Amino acid sequence: MTVNVAGRxxxxxxxxxTVYGLARLNGYQAYILPKMxxxxxxxxxxxxxxxxxxxxxxxxxxxxxxxxxxxPEYKNIQGEYVKLTGxxxxxxxxxxxxxxxxxxxxxxxxxxEESYAYLAKVRGNKxxxxxxxxxxxxxxxxxxxxxxxxxxxxKEYLQKAMDYxxxxxxxxxxxxxxxxxxxxxxxxxxxxxxxHFAGDGIExxxxxxxxxxxxxxxxxxxIGTFGFWxxxxxxxxxxxxxxxxxxxxxxxxxxxxxxxxxxxxxxIPANLSHLLKKDNS
Numbered sequence: 001m002t003v004n005v006a007g008r009x010x011x012x013x014x015x016x017x018t019v020y021g022l023a024r025l026n027g028y029q030a031y032i033l034p035k036m037x038x039x040x041x042x043x044x045x046x047x048x049x050x051x052x053x054x055x056x057x058x059x060x061x062x063x064x065x066x067x068x069x070x071x072p073e074y075k076n077i078q079g080e081y082v083k084l085t086g087x088x089x090x091x092x093x094x095x096x097x098x099x100x101x102x103x104x105x106x107x108x109x110x111x112x113e114e115s116y117a118y119l120a121k122v123r124g125n126k127x128x129x130x131x132x133x134x135x136x137x138x139x140x141x142x143x144x145x146x147x148x149x150x151x152x153x154x155k156e157y158l159q160k161a162m163d164y165x166x167x168x169x170x171x172x173x174x175x176x177x178x179x180x181x182x183x184x185x186x187x188x189x190x191x192x193x194x195x196h197f198a199g200d201g202i203e204x205x206x207x208x209x210x211x212x213x214x215x216x217x218x219x220x221x222x223i224g225t226f227g228f229w230x231x232x233x234x235x236x237x238x239x240x241x242x243x244x245x246x247x248x249x250x251x252x253x254x255x256x257x258x259x260x261x262x263x264x265x266x267x268i269p270a271n272l273s274h275l276l277k278k279d280n281s
Contacts, residue, residue: 001028001077002051002061003084005035009206010225012039014089017101018066020048021094022084026077043207045106066093069259089225090259091232105233107211114208115215122173122196130169133213133234134158134188136178137224155187157270161220161239164266166194175216177209231265242267 003019005012016032023030031051032040040046062079070092094101107115123129136158165172177198178184188195198212210230213219218236221227231238240261261267 001026001082001084002031002033002056003036003088004086005033007087008226009039009043009210010227010229011087011089012036013105013229014087014225015084016040016046016048016104017094018088018090019084020101020104021097022066022074022077024097025075028077028082043107043111043211044104045108046104048104089228091262092259095262102233107214111207111211112215115211118212119175119215122175126171126173128171130165130172130218131216132162132165132172132174132218132220133216133230134162134174134176134220135209135213135222135224135227135230136176136180136184137222137227154270157222157241157268158188158220160268162188162195164239164268165218165220165237166192174220175212177213228260232262238262238265240265240267242269 001019001023003015005015007015016036019030019032022028030048032046032048033056034050034053037046037050059081061081061083063085064077064079064082066074066084066086066088068088068090070090074093119131122131162172162174165174172194174188174195175198176184176188176195181197181199185197198209206226210226213230214233216234216236219227219231219234219238221231221238221240223241227240231240
């Protein structure tokens with residue numbers, strides 16, 4: 001069994017974990033393709049064997065589309081050579097092997113050391129600090145969600161999410177990473193001085209940002225699979241955007257049900273009233 005290679009870091013992690021979990025569940029040997037290995041092995045100590053691309057191109061695969069919920073059929077997959085397709089992003093496919101998944105996504109030592117050193121510098125002389133990683137997905141999502149009567153995580157949501165941790169922990173430090181750092185610096189309230197913009201507010205590489213956020217204690221995410229994997233790998237508490245669109249937008253439908261968010265995570269809804277006014281005007 002193998003899996004298609006599509007999307008960026010969060011999607012690739014979801015695809016890897018899904019083929020890992022469903023292959024084990026159905027008695028297959030899981031393989032990954034060279035393109036996936038090239039991307040993930042730079043960051044993690046992944047161990048699944050790599051299938052030579054030329055060999056893969058000559059195999060008569062049975063394509064098996066994976067949707068974003070754990071259907072009973074996924075426990076009885078048939079076929080000699082199976083390729084999982086789609087954009088699987090449900091923890092139901094692999095969470096029963098959570099410890100093994102964490103081991104697969106173990107960071108290389110130099111990445112861990114870099115993250116710990118960075119956070120130590122941010123901490124400075126402060127005692128009993130609680131780090132909260134904040135991932136704000138913007139980029140292409142901004143235009144997509146505007147066209148679908150949605151938001152990607154607005155100023156009000158982020159304030160509520162950060163206040164949740166401020167009210168619970170004595171010395172929180174919020175480490176913000178985003179592909180829209182200018183927006184974050186303009187819209188995230190840092191009046192009490194507990195917000196740190198990663199890379200001095202300059203957008204960094206996805207791998208560096210991911211590792212930094214995962215080495216925090218807790219997570220605030222907006223939307224997207226990158227934010228999901230930050231929360232999943234970090235452990236601790238995860239706050240997520242519980243609603244973000246007025247429309248039944250199919251690619252994001254998976255992100256508003258129990259198949260995407262873990263049941264113990266904490267949802268805070270966005271204020272969509274301005275979108276309702278726009279629709280009624």
